[in-house]
Structure formats: structure tokens, C-alpha cells
């Protein structure tokens with residue numbers, strides 16, 4: 450893990466199955482970089498249900514970047530979805546209104562906006578949009594930005610979206626241009642229409658989205674700037690989720706950084722337990738550790754033991770971070 454972090458990759462994303470320790474791992478890495486290495490670090494959480502506030506035992510909510518009290522060089526943001534969804538809703542309403550105005554149809558756009566903005570894919574698109582915001586707006590202010598991604602499906606779709614988004618935008622921009630130039634050909638005052646095209650709000654909006662997308666896509670696919678790291682625990686289910694993630698990330702040309710194995714039972718503890726319950730659990734984990742070794746091998750960045758207590762508060766996070774960095 451130390452070697453990996455010394456490569457100075459700016460954007461590190463943590464993904465994995467639900468409850469495996471993504472938040473504590475992302476926070477542990479962020480704390481280490483900020484406190485021990487002295488790098489200005491931002492920890493960004495994309496969980497719909499936020500946990501940074503309870504992890505750091507202080508108010509980090511509100512969707513704004515806040516300085517983390519008690520940890521030098523560390524800032525955190527719990528990215529809020531509602532405002533993004535609202536912003537998106539307004540943007541889509543505008544786009545639809547403009548499009549309908551052009552086609553000269555008189556349709557009530559409310560139901561259309563509802564359909565477009567109440568499905569889960571829309572929320573994920575909004576989250577992706579916000580992630581782009583963090584990269585573009587906050588990226589330049591920090592040495593490192595550490596992302597705590599939401600559970601499995603979301604993270605995968607966000608990765609997938611990063612490719613689809615650009616293709617879709619490009620097609621939409623092309624269509625819009627074609628429609629407008631058709632109008633120009635038919636128009637009596639061609640110069641006036643040409644000026645209209647230049648300032649077409651839909652085209653400008655789409656172009657702006659596309660430009661932001663391209664910038665972020667370049668960052669996301671640059672191995673010198675970005676890595677995706679997956680957290681797993683020694684269970685078959687969690688391992689296969691990570692396996693799928695790695696394949697997917699590679700298919701989308703997103704740089705893969707490695708795997709963190711969390712919540713591994715310490716051997717001494719297993720042997721001390723007279724009932725044999727812990728020993729049985731331990732043996733099961735060790736069988737799964739063999740699968741981890743054969744599947745991920747040199748990609749394992751750290752093996753973190755199960756601590757006796759939940760990771761809550763800065764002090765316990767420091768203990769966890771030490772295990773994570775040196776494990």
C-alpha cells in the first residue's frame with residue numbers, strides 16, 4: 450500500500466460490495482496521506498446514506514467541503530444527491546422546453562420531466578455529474594482526492610456511464626446540429642439563423658456537458674492520475690464481486706489500482722477461542738485467502754485484520770490506517 454501511495458496518483462476511488470469497509474479504507478488512506486505524508490487531501494463520499502460524519506464524529510454534511518477537525522491537511526465532503534437531481538431536473542425541463550419549441554408541438558412537459566427524472570439511472574447520472582464536478586472544481590485545490598463510492602451496482606454503473614455518456618452526448622450534439630442546419634437551409638434570412646445556431650441554448654448546454662465529460666474522461670482513464678481500488682473481505686461473495694469489477698473496469702479502460710483485503714481474523718485470536726467457533730471461521734477465511742491469492746496475487750495492496758472494535762472516531766481510524774498502510 451505504501452508503494453502504491455508513493456506513486457502520487459491523484460484520484461483514488463474505492464469500490465466494493467456493501468459493508469466490506471470502503472468508507473473506512475478510503476478515510477484511512479486519506480488520513481494517512483494528509484497527516485503522515487502532509488499532502489492536502491480531500492475525502493469525497495458518494496454514499497446516498499452518508500457515514501463520514503459518524504466516522505469522524507463531527508458534522509461533515511451539507512454537501513460542502515469542510516475541514517476535518519483534529520486531522521491536519523484533511524478536508525471532506527459528503528456529496529449530496531438531492532440538489533444535483535434538482536439541478537438536473539431544471540436542466541432537463543429547459544432542454545425539453547427548447548426542443549418542443551423547435552418542433553412547434555404543444556405538449557405538457559411535466560409528465561415527460563417526471564419520467565426522465567424519477568428512474569434510478571437518472572440518479573446515477575446525477576451522481577456521475579457531481580463526481581465530474583468534484584474532479585473539475587475541487588481537483589485543482591488538492592494534492593489528492595479520495596473517493597468513497599456507493600455500493601456495488603452504483604459504482605459499476607458510474608464506470609459504465611463514463612463511456613456511454615460521451616457517446617450519447619456526441620450523437621445528440623450531431624442530431625441537434627443537423628436539425629439546425631436544416632432550418633438554416635430552409636430559412637429566408639440565412640445569416641440570422643446562422644447567428645441563432647451559434648447561440649442555441651440546447652447546443653451550448655450539450656457542448657458544455659460534452660467538454661466537461663471529455664476532461665473528466667481523460668482524467669479517469671489516465672493511469673498517472675487515477676486508480677480504482679477494490680475492497681473485499683475473505684468471503685466468496687465479496688471476492689466474486691471484486692472479480693467482476695476488475696473485469697469491468699479493465700473493459701472500460703479505467704486504471705485498476707489493486708485490492709484491499711479487510712476484516713481478516715487474527716490467527717492468535719482464532720486459536721485462543723476454546724469453543725472452536727472462531728477457529729472454524731478462521732479456517733474458512735484462510736481457504737478464501739487462498740482464492741484471493743490465486744486470483745489477485747500481486748494486486749493485493751494490503752491485508753487488514755479484524756479489529757476488536759468498530760472504526761469510529763479519529764483515534765480508532767488512526768489505528769485502522771496503520772494496519773491498512775503497513776498490512
Ligand SMILES: Nc1ncnc2c1ncn2[C@@H]1O[C@H](COP(=O)(O)OP(=O)(O)OP(=O)(O)O)[C@@H](O)[C@H]1O
Nearest residue numbers: 467468469470471472473712754755756758759760
Ligand atoms: N478491519 C475492521 N475491523 C473492525 N471493524 C471494521 C473493520 N473494517 C470496517 N469495520 C467496520 O465495519 C463497518 C462497515 O465498514 P464501512 O462502513 O467502511 O463499510 P462500507 O463498505 O463503506 O459500507 P457501505 O457499503 O454501507 O457504505 C463499520 O462499522 C466499520 O467501522
Ligand SMILES: [Mg+2]
Nearest residue numbers: 471472496500
Ligand atoms: Mg460506506
